[in-house]
């Protein structure tokens with residue numbers, strides 16, 4: 482029995498190793514496939530950021546030819562302002578963020594930063610100008626210091642720690658036996674959703690880009706954590722051009738403009754008070770979720 486047990490156990494280890502490698506490979510191919518979706522135009526110039534104003538001009542987009550996702554979206558985020566997007570799941574909110582980061586090229590229409598079409602500038606310069614705090618941060622299988630410093634290779638230990646302090650994750654890190662050298666990611670220490678988001682915020686603070694995309698988590702964070710992360714983000718977003726895919730009222734009430742998306746179109750737009758007065762889709766969502774504890778402004782679809 483023992484003789485049988487050992488090889489089986491060993492097989493289990495091998496199986497897990499192979500499975501993990503395949504998962505990594507899988508991710509790599511997804512990333513490579515994405516990279517192939519877009520390419521620098523011949524003679525593309527670096528993006529020149531003046532104020533970091535963002536515009537979407539009548540943007541149409543589909544992941545698959547038969548299924549249009551964005552159907553003529555126009556929006557503007559003036560330099561240093563915050564625009565919030567709300568709407569049901571699947572309405573195309575995150576797609577806006579992906580197009581701004583140029584994971585994909587638009588079908589028709591264009592997206593510009595300070596008047597320069599994203600398709601005319603180098604991807605490198607565009608991505609240097611944009612920081613993303615995604616809903617679910619995927620960490621590299623590396624140290625926590627590497628994960629924070631990623632995005633600014635030349636960052637010093639002091640700078641990494643300062644960013645971690647500002648994102649309120651420093652104390653957590655130093656309490657770990659290996660501190661900043663702790664391995665995280667799928668093969669290392671597993672972090673909670675809130676901790677991962679703080680790592681992403683620290684990374685973004687360190688990168689200090691003029692444009693910020695924040696995809697708020699829909700779930701899983703308790704409200705104390707949520708308020709803390711909100712405050713950290715607000716600090717990070719000072720004077721930046723911000724696109725936020727919002728799920729909570731506290732995020733949208735002070736937005737320069739709130740866009741309500743439905744099935745790939747903006748169906749309402751305005752400031753919080755204006756939209757409430759309109760007594761339309763936004764007012765309806767707001768009223769519905771005022772009753773709940775969450776104060777969420779997105780609905781499950």
Ligand code: ATP
Nearest residue numbers: 544545550568569570571572573574575576577779
């Ligand atoms: P949620 O609030 O749930 O995050 P969302 O409004 O951000 O939703 P998107 O992620 O923009 O929605 O997705 C819009 C539509 O595009 C969805 O119907 C989704 O199924 C589809 N979609 C998203 N990513 C892809 C992809 N890589 N390939 C094909 N279809 C996709």
